[in-house]
Amino acid sequence: MAAVTTSTERTLNKLAIAGVLIVTLIFLAPIYWIASTAFKPRNLSTTIPPTVVFTPEVSPFVKLFTKRSQLRSPPTPEEYAAAPWWERMVFDGGEKVVRDGKGNVQWSGYPSRFMNSLIVATISTILAVGMGTLTAYGFSRFKVKGEGDLLFFILSTRMLPPVVVAIPMFLMYRTFGLNDTHIGLIILYTAFNLSFSVWLMKGFMDEIPKEYEEAALVDGYTRMQAFFKVVLPEAATGIAATAVFCFITAWNEYAFALIMTNRRAQTAPPFIPSQVGSGLPDWTVIAAGTLLFLLPVAIFTFLLRNHLLRGVTFGAIRK
Amino acid sequence: MTSIELRDVQKYFGSLQVIKDMNLKIEDGEFIVLLGQSGCGKTTTLRAIAGLETIDTGDILIDGKPVQDLKCSDRDIAMVFQSFSLYPHMTVFENIAFPLRATRMSKTDTDRRVREIAQVLRITDLLDKRPSALSGGDMQRVAIGRALVRRPKAMLMDEPIGALDAKLREEMRAEIKRLHLKQGSTTIYVTHDQIEAMSLADRIVIMHEGRLQQVGSPTEVYSRPANLFVAQFVGSPVMNVAPVEVESSGGSIHVGVGGASRFEFPATLLAQLDTADVRTNELALGVRPEGVLVSRDEKNGYFPVEAHLIEPLGSYDIVDLRVGDQILRARTRSGYIERAGARVYARIDPSQTHFFDTSSGDSLGIRL
Structure with missing residues (x-):
């Protein structure tokens, strides 16, 4: 197409860009708020009007990772001088870092919750996408009796808000001893994501011409080899897009994590707000925890961004 | 191997x-x-x-x-x-x-x-x-x-x-x-x-x-197409196929196309048709456009027909001839017939014809 633009079109273009910028700012504002709070001294975190200019510090992160207790009396100058730089920050806040009998620093609950989130989200994503891809391939390539009904049934698992089944699920989990276990949460999130994964992957699989596999079959490969060598690389875009969505769902899930776990397998989402209730809420620590919690999804999405962009528009154009 | x-x-x-x-x-x-x-x-x-x-x-x-x-x-x-x-x-x-x-x-x-x-x-x-x-x-x-x-x-x-x-x-x-x-x-x-x-x-x-x-x-x-389907599927432009009547009078055989024109055919046709044992109303003649011969001047054995439509294809023309109520397509050298609607003369080359039984579609295998 010839690139002829009139002045009206140019004005409209500028307006559109301005509109997009405004929307972007609105969306980025909460992220900025969390990020800035995570580096604020505690006393500046709740000022009205909000403090915008301040000297950033890392004390919220130190507090996030360590177990602390209130100081009854200020530390002696010797104690203060002997403490490492990060422990002094805790002293400055009127608290002290808890140590065990041997003097080892006690960690807070955050790192283990964060690891739980990583383990549960990663494994459930791999399972949901893996099983979803195989199921979708089956539905897409073979004659399955009652295909429409089965696909509808799979989709119907998403028709209720999940919380509706929270109580029965809780009772079932208690019976089977799955409460507060990693495997319990992994099963739960895999089941949540599976219907979504099957449907999304079915769309992608349908788009891959079956001649590719047929060519591979004639070229001397088995059906399974053809699937792994030809179909899977072709489906990479779809797998990446589906994986991102599944990971985000599992990573952000709050309600079931709150109900089904309390300590051993608790993930970060129910843990972070639980810090609000102990004493006066330290918003800077909550912000630091939230900011770190945002990173894995951001990194994961960033790494897969090329696939994702193709993925969400895939199937829009017939080749 | x-x-x-x-x-x-x-x-x-x-x-x-x-x-x-x-x-x-x-x-x-x-x-x-x-x-x-x-x-x-x-x-x-x-x-x-x-x-x-x-x-x-x-x-x-x-x-x-x-x-x-x-x-x-x-x-x-x-x-x-x-x-x-x-x-x-x-x-x-x-x-x-x-x-x-x-x-x-x-x-x-x-x-x-x-x-x-x-x-x-x-x-x-x-x-x-x-x-x-x-x-x-x-x-x-x-x-x-x-x-x-x-x-x-x-x-x-x-x-x-x-x-x-x-x-x-x-x-x-x-x-x-x-x-x-x-x-x-x-x-x-x-x-x-x-x-x-x-x-x-x-x-x-x-x-x-x-x-x-x-x-x-x-x-x-x-x-030598085996049946009507093959005859009309192979070859471009497609073979002309028309129902025909065969008459014999005084030792000569005439094949009537489109109800009006009677083209002269060799006498051996009759014997071959007898062997083929086909009902007269189920007989069709097939001839490729190159088997329909066209002349601008009157000639012995040629019937007057109207050049209905001319398709110039570069190296040759395809001319639609109105023969009674049938259209026969003929292949002529490029520009031979100058305008549509002209009166020309046509003959069917018996050696290039095929006869089919329209009820079964099979060729009768007649060679003239």
């Missing part, structure tokens, strides 16, 4: 029978073209030979061994698809090497074989490119390369040049012919384009509604 044989092959899709009583023997090194309209079962037949479709009954034999229960990977047959089906995530080299990797051939041998075939197909400079960077013709060459590299027992081609534009199609047609002559592998080629079939085939297999209509060399199917 590879021969392929189909014996009483039947194939159903649900209640629809797509291959009916298929019997065919393909000799070693032969170039066979399956020709027919879309939906006639030709592609299904090809896919059944490849092993991509199962057959319901019958046998498919490769070198005398039944293969209908073997997986396609065990049949040692290569196939070129209409869509080329080049793997988009692999380079041209990897695409061609793909079938060799299935056989776990060593890296150096693979490399050598791929380069050999690339040289034959003149695509050596494309080996590092991805399929998306190739033109239609080059994609086609790569697809053929991928099929040939394994030196398969037989090569199956499903409308391999159907997706190309007209000029490229012509080029690739010649190239496929050249390759076949050079490699000499048994080839089954599916197309709906009769020109492709005529120019490539050693033998053409014409199919219609799942049934084999005629098997023969291009000349045979063109000049």
Whole structure:
């Protein structure tokens, strides 16, 4: 197409860009708020009007990772001088870092919750996408009796808000001893994501011409080899897009994590707000925890961004 | 040495029978073209030979061994698809090497074989490119390369040049012919384009509604069509077919077309018609446009007709002649008849005519 633009079109273009910028700012504002709070001294975190200019510090992160207790009396100058730089920050806040009998620093609950989130989200994503891809391939390539009904049934698992089944699920989990276990949460999130994964992957699989596999079959490969060598690389875009969505769902899930776990397998989402209730809420620590919690999804999405962009528009154009 | 044989092959899709009583023997090194309209079962037949479709009954034999229960990977047959089906995530080299990797051939041998075939197909400079960077013709060459590299027992081609534009199609047609002559592998080629079939085939297999209509060399199917379907499917422009009445009076035979004109035919026609035993109202005459002779001047044996329409096709013209209530298409030299509506004279060359029984559609096999 010839690139002829009139002045009206140019004005409209500028307006559109301005509109997009405004929307972007609105969306980025909460992220900025969390990020800035995570580096604020505690006393500046709740000022009205909000403090915008301040000297950033890392004390919220130190507090996030360590177990602390209130100081009854200020530390002696010797104690203060002997403490490492990060422990002094805790002293400055009127608290002290808890140590065990041997003097080892006690960690807070955050790192283990964060690891739980990583383990549960990663494994459930791999399972949901893996099983979803195989199921979708089956539905897409073979004659399955009652295909429409089965696909509808799979989709119907998403028709209720999940919380509706929270109580029965809780009772079932208690019976089977799955409460507060990693495997319990992994099963739960895999089941949540599976219907979504099957449907999304079915769309992608349908788009891959079956001649590719047929060519591979004639070229001397088995059906399974053809699937792994030809179909899977072709489906990479779809797998990446589906994986991102599944990971985000599992990573952000709050309600079931709150109900089904309390300590051993608790993930970060129910843990972070639980810090609000102990004493006066330290918003800077909550912000630091939230900011770190945002990173894995951001990194994961960033790494897969090329696939994702193709993925969400895939199937829009017939080749 | 590879021969392929189909014996009483039947194939159903649900209640629809797509291959009916298929019997065919393909000799070693032969170039066979399956020709027919879309939906006639030709592609299904090809896919059944490849092993991509199962057959319901019958046998498919490769070198005398039944293969209908073997997986396609065990049949040692290569196939070129209409869509080329080049793997988009692999380079041209990897695409061609793909079938060799299935056989776990060593890296150096693979490399050598791929380069050999690339040289034959003149695509050596494309080996590092991805399929998306190739033109239609080059994609086609790569697809053929991928099929040939394994030196398969037989090569199956499903409308391999159907997706190309007209000029490229012509080029690739010649190239496929050249390759076949050079490699000499048994080839089954599916197309709906009769020109492709005529120019490539050693033998053409014409199919219609799942049934084999005629098997023969291009000349045979063109000049001796077995039935009305073949007669009208092969040849462009299509053969004229018209119901006729045969009269004999005083030792001479006249064939009436369109209710008005009576063309003179040799007396032997009558005896042959008697042997054929066909009802008079079920008799049809077929004649190709080159069998309808046209003259601007009155001549003995020529009937006056009206040139209804003229289609100039460059090297020749196709003229629609109104013969009674029928239209006969004639082929004349370019510009011979100057304007539509002109009065001209026409005759049918008896040696180029065919007679059909319209109830069965079969040719009566009459030669004059």
